[in-house]
Amino acid sequence: MLPTLLAGVAVFWAVFRLLRWGRRESFLPPGPPTVPILGNLFDFPTVYPWLKSAHLMLTEMARQYGDVYSMKIINSTVVVLSSTTAIREIMDKNSAIVSDRPASHFAQEITGGNHMGASRYNDQWRRLRRCAREVLTQSACRNHLNIQQAEATQLMYDMLTRPEDFFDSIRRFSTSAILSVLYGKRAPRITTPEVTAFFDAEHHWEELMQPGAHPPVDLIPIMKYIPERWASWKTEVKITRRLQRKLYFDLLEQVEARMQKGSSNGCFMETVIEKGPGFGLDREAVGYIGGNLIEGGADTTSAFLQTLVLALVNFPDVQARAQEELDSVIGGEHSPQPDDIERLPYIQAVIKETHRWRPVAPTTLPHANIEDFSYQDYIIPKGTIIFINAWGIFHDPEVFPKPDEFNPDRWLQDDMKSDRTYDLVFGTARRVCPGMHIARNSIEIDAMKLIWAFKFSKSKDPATKRDKVYDLNDFVKGILTGPSRFECEIAPRSSHHAEVIRREFLSATQIFEVFEQQLDSADREFVGKLRRDLADELHLL
Template identity: 85%
Template sequence: MIATAAFLIVFVLWTIFKLLRWGRRESFLPPGPPTVPILGNLFDFPTVYPWLKLTEMARQYGDVYSLKIINSTILVLSSTAAIRDIMDKNSAIVSDRPTSHFAQEITGGNHMGASRYNDQWRRLRRCAREVLTQSACRDHLNIQHAEATQLMYEILTRPEGFFDSIRRFSTSAILSVLYGKRAPRFTTPEVTAFFDAQHHWEELMQPGAHPPVDLIPIMKYVPERWASWKTEVKITRSLQRNLYFGLLEQVETRLQKGLPTGCFMETVIEKAPGFGLGREAVGQIGGTLIEGGADTTSAFLQTLILALVNFPHVQVRAKEELDNVIGDERSPKLDDIERLPYIQAIIKETHRWRPVAPTTLPHANIEDFVYKGHLIPKGTIIFVNAWGVFHDPQVFPQPDEFNPDRWLQDDMESDRTYDLVFGTARRVCPGIHIARNSIEVNTLKLIWAFKFSKSKDPATKQDKVYDLNDFVKGILTGPSRFECEITPRSAQHAEVIKRELLSATQTFEPFEQQLDPADREFVTQLRRDLADEFHML
């Protein structure tokens, strides 16, 4: 009895000792904000727009600082030099992801972006990289050009709906490339289904937005009636699976009928057995690539327009360059961009000014390593603070100004910094070539075709004042809905848009085999109207 009591006393004292050490920053870690017992910096970690608070702390504690959340360690990197030294030089050990209960429950560990650095991730990655080569992506440029042309037409005929038109474009382009099926309307079921699912996914995955289940595993056992995040996980899983596996089934049905389109998922289906991947993994590969190609591209283009509206001198210079190189007899094509350095600079500056992934998905290290005398223990959560890097006034003076000229200078440090846009270490976006093509094609065509101006306040008749920091919450972000005036640059530009859209009919047709009746009626009527218009001319 005495021995049992003594054991219990020792156990309780040991537990108290361990708990009191929780939340304390070990002396071997980089500096950071003061901690409180047990919780550490839990209340310092931001729950919305985390990149702003993380950047604020970087200015105080340095480009590499640490946070303690209970018994876990977070490392925040906010300079190119630190990212290069830690992420690039240690890529083999810092390419893991922190455990994500949400991602595991929703995707079964098959999400290329969120899964752990293990054999399954390597199989997924090898399959995606073998399929998404630069040359293979160029084979799909025709449909990306055609979809970009329809986007111009939609903005020409209904400029007030540009926000939704951009979303339609980005989703339709990636669906065509991946699944051989386009989405001709914003109300096409696959478009609405994707953005519904993506809203739930991004909100769940935003750091700090939900209770720290991964840091306090016992929370997994809280009943659902007291844990709303459990309901969100179920909803998100259902929405994603209905979309991703429904699209996969359509590809499988076409292949069974001997009607291939040459889309990427046909190749994935063919190669998956050789990589040891089953149907579950194949469905998630497609879903991950939709996420990477649809939401990010639309957010970039919406941000681009917000910048053009608020920094009109950029448009003037860009149009001069386009007039000199392209003229008004045709719209630009991707190959033209090599002769348009200022357009290239606009693309880089848009990524820098308001990055779509301000903190990127967090990494984790699978081994201890040492950085400037500091031990970084295995399992540390590593945030690459892209916002902090892109808004460092030492590298980018007046960082809140939209200034493409900064990219026209011979500055290798800035160029290396730009590479952050598509990820770091071994987690670089596998769909980088598709994404770049869509971004570049649409930047060219939109600036060539339109003038973007501020809307007028109905009461004062003065230009509206835009909140350039009003961006949606989530791990990926873009501007909240805003209004602006969009007008074609000339009647000639408008005619070219209509003519090129009508000429794109043959490009679209192979991707319209499985349209629903409403979509079929829409494209038929659109082409009839265009043909009638040109016949009258």
């Protein structure tokens, strides 16, 4: 009798607990209505959570429930922040306890806890972070401006000679610049193996890490035991791990080989290899530091620059005004140099507005808190998943009037000149991107050079002969995003601009050669022919 009674009590208790799943506790901030067990599972968008769709969007919910609202995803709590005030009150004041990441089975299986962006807030993360921060100081990053400047001259040349390939040329630039800075090896072609390998691996990684895109293994742990033939995500995890490790550790081996031969070139990974043991990092962790920094410097920078081109094409008045400023400050005898950005307030405003208008990380990477804390009359319990709705903040009409318009002038107003809201794209609390100085340098150099060099305009519709109409919300899915491929017309602003581009690209040869020691035969043949042909062309001019 007693065993039966105990079993009944146990079943009742289990059912009682299960039925409480999905309910919003009274101490949480308000939010959309929940349903039993699932909570708001079907309210949380799985694709384009920052743009309009059939789902209740994160930003739309902020308008209804406030700048801090909560959702229940089965038995987990999600809090969404949609104002700078909320970020200051929650993220800045509680930075020591909100810098965790939600548990990620996928990230753990792929990287073994060595991914600096996705790992939990633990001793290993602190070791990784400390190493990256000490190596990637602002002053140290300035030592690498020469190769970033040189890579930007190749991007100008590539867009001059193959404007139809601008989308891939931007990808080549961003990847080659970060590879040169980190590993001392550049990527001179769109098809350089490291470029194609990175974007292949990154596509798989972003697909896996996108919230809601795959079954909630972290919320329902028993799903980990589903056989692989019925769990396609397990195959995807294996593919992603293989692709990442092949790229990251092949690059690491090349740096080690170069150091052993005494041919170091001052790249960051040489310093990490030397100092890694002092930070308590083994070779596995060192390999992932470099790989994580490639992610932060290649994909995000290329997405930003592609977005910039999309904006210049669709807002010609902005382009004309930016070029007027460049002409008056820089002139036409040479392209802009890194330090020129300080004298170009409108170009700075264009960069900030691009970050605001279409942020690369519309919801940023989610945070989690390691202990309970209070906010106003609410309690945010330990383990809450915290999303920063950067898109909603950047498109709040109370802060940014007519937010869908691309208007750099808003950043030139006295009350906005010192505003750092756009820094959200680099993260917050103790999860600020350690490679932000490298990324900023690349973005500033290229924004100046591309606007100085080219006129960007709409392509013509072959059928109507009219300007094409661009969907300004057509962005690729993923937790990091950029515009889907689009066509546009790109032409040098004058024949003189074209000649300056050619001369500056050829004059960068000495800088490039330092980072070309380990090119494969196809890349070596490519750069040799390219420079011979360009020298002959300039001789004829």
